[in-house]
Amino acid sequence: MLKCTIDGREVEFQSGQNLIEVAKKAGIEIPYFCYHPGLSIVAQCRMCTVEIEKNPKLQTACSTPASDGMVVSTKSEKAKKNQRSVMEFLLVNHPLDCPICDKAGECDLQDNSFKFGDAYMRTSEDRRTFMDLDMGPVIKKNMNRCIHCTRCIRFGAEVAGIREMVAIQRGNNTEITTIDGRPLETEYAGNYSDICPTGSLTLKDFRFKKRAWFLKKTATVCEGCSRGCNMEIQQEGGQIYRCIPRENQEINQWWMCDEGRFNYRYTMDKSRITEPKVGTPGALAQTDWGSAIQAARKAIQGKKTLLLLGSDLTQEEAILLQKFAKQTLANADVRHFGTPGVKTVADDAAADRLLKRKSKTSNLHGVEKLGISAFESIPAGTEAILVVRGGRAVLPSFGGVASVVGVGVFADSEAKALSTVLPGAAFTEKDGTIVNFQGQEQKLKRSVLPAGKSKALSEILALWTHQGAGLSSQTGSKSSAATLSEGAV
Ligand code: SF4
Ligand code: SF4
Ligand code: FES
Structure with a gap:
């Protein structure tokens, strides 16, 4: 193993690693500005200079690969003087x-000035x-x-x-x-x-x-496409202020696209339905959860039902819905939907040269792994549709079926074809697993509570199963409480 010494500590490194990275690994901070591990090295800010034994001049740590037996000082008087000088120079013009x-x-x-700069300037x-x-x-x-x-x-x-x-x-x-x-x-x-x-x-x-220091941070995954870029949601008081990328070398390196970065907006949009609604397509009125569940059950009860499942749902939610369809909806047909033109994983491909994928839902590869087939068209004789989605999956045409119950995140404009809306949790409001196009399982983490009166899917299905009488006699199944808690998210 190759070894060098930095500030008196022996550090192991791999061939080709520069001194900034080797020092970082050993917990030694070398200040820098122009260096970024994802970009070419230009060594132009001169903030990272260090003293290297047998080398008459200071060297830039970003552009110097560590070598076996190298002895480096990041805190020698010469190195520290240079750090103070560079800070003074950079701040000459800084407001x-x-x-x-x-x-x-x-x-x-700000940080480097505090840690490595001088308290006084001559400018x-x-x-x-x-x-x-x-x-x-x-x-x-x-x-x-x-x-x-x-x-x-x-x-x-x-x-x-x-x-x-x-x-x-x-x-x-x-x-x-x-x-x-x-x-x-x-x-x-x-x-x-x-x-x-x-x-x-x-x-x-x-x-x-x-202010950055007020923000509470949650490490989660973007739901904007089938790549699943790692990101951090930053919120305060239940309001999301921004999303930034987290490094994951196998998936997104250090980056994310703007579509994914600003995707959280729809979860806080005024047009999002966050109270249960019942009525007829185009004429929905707000109601309480009890009445909405009753209406939803009535809309589906005893009818030949199609369960449409958004490929923006998590694995846990999809499994829960498969069981629900089997036990509570008399083996309703279950199909997934998501991005127009991307029916199956075979249609999913790179959408640009960097990160974006054609599938604009995060879990297309996961729902297919569960054996759920893609939605093609409404089967003949369908009398009712239960459509469940996270928020990104694009709603298909319901082919004139009048009883359509929507569960999940819907905007006012999208609810025109629905006869009942049971508002569900958005991707920022739940935990769960999604599978990206590489087959990598990743975790969504809840950052904020469900908006308004929205509920987690597991809660909605539990209410559905246990409230009133009727559906269980159709299927012959008893309470599915155990099933629900198994898959609860
Ligand atoms: S400091 Fe100036 S050069 Fe550097 S990234 Fe910001 S705008 Fe670009
Ligand atoms: S490439 Fe996809 S997963 Fe990554 S940030 Fe953009 S939308 Fe999100
Ligand atoms: S980081 Fe700018 S010169 Fe090394």
Whole structure:
């Protein structure tokens, strides 16, 4: 095994690893700005310099691979002096606006200044100033804060596959902008904000809404497509403020697309139905859970029923519904639906060169693993439909069937074809397992409570099974309480 010594500690490493990564593994922090493990190395901020034995000059740790027997000091007087000098240089032009900056609390410049900078500066010159600028629908730019690390330029060119960020002018006038000031085009623009080590590129969706240190974080998975990018939901008081990617080298590396990042919005949209509703298609009225369950049972009871299951449901929910169909709905036919044009896993493929998949539901591969077939058309003689979905699956046409009970997340406009709505939990409001296109099982984690009067699917089915009389005599089954708790999510 290869070994080097950093700050007097012997550290093992793999060939090719740079000193920043080797030190990190040993719990030793080397400050940096321009380095990012997912981008090419340019060694231009000079913050990461370290002293290496037998080397007359300081070396940049990001661009120096560790070698066997190397002796490195990150805390020698020479290295520390350089860190203080670089911080002073970077702050010559940086405004003192941390108290009103959105990046405060998670800003590398702020943290490195506190940990590695000096308490005093010698600068007395005016700082350069720019106007805040829109860079399209996702990003707002504040050039006053930029330290010209070029991470954004490299992310665009190397990861998103689009050369849209450039540096214009030179020296003190250097400015990061898009070519001709055009709006950003990439569908991965939110990552610019994640990787910017300062508050120069901020998310318009999140700006000035909540201080970073108030946010409660839940490690979960995106439900936006069959890739299942790892992400973190950040909320406070039940309100979700943003989603950011979590590193997973096998699935999404460090990134996520904008569609997935902002997908949470529909779960908090005013048009989401969060109270039970009954009536006729196009004329639904709010009611209590007891009446809604009775109405739903009546709509299905004794009728030839088709159970349509969204491939945006979790494995636990799908298993629960399979059992429910068998035991409570007289062996109703169960079919899955999700993305128009992507009926089965055979139709699912890459939708772009980076992460996006054609299946816009997260668990298509999981429901097929359970042996559930794709929905093709309404079978002849169908008298009632029970449609259950998470929130992403696109509702199919119900072919004029009048009794359609919807369970899950529906917007007002989507409920026009439903005769009853039993509001369910969104992906941000439940735990469960989803299977991505690689066959990897991943866990959804509940971040907030179900909105309004919405309930978990296990609760809804338990209410359905136990309230009033009728359906159990059709099937001959007794209480399915044990079954429900088995699959409860
Ligand atoms: S805008 Fe941010 S990421 Fe881009 S060069 Fe400036 S500091 Fe770096
Ligand atoms: S690629 Fe798919 S899973 Fe990843 S963030 Fe985008 S929508 Fe979500
Ligand atoms: S991180 Fe090494 S020079 Fe910037």
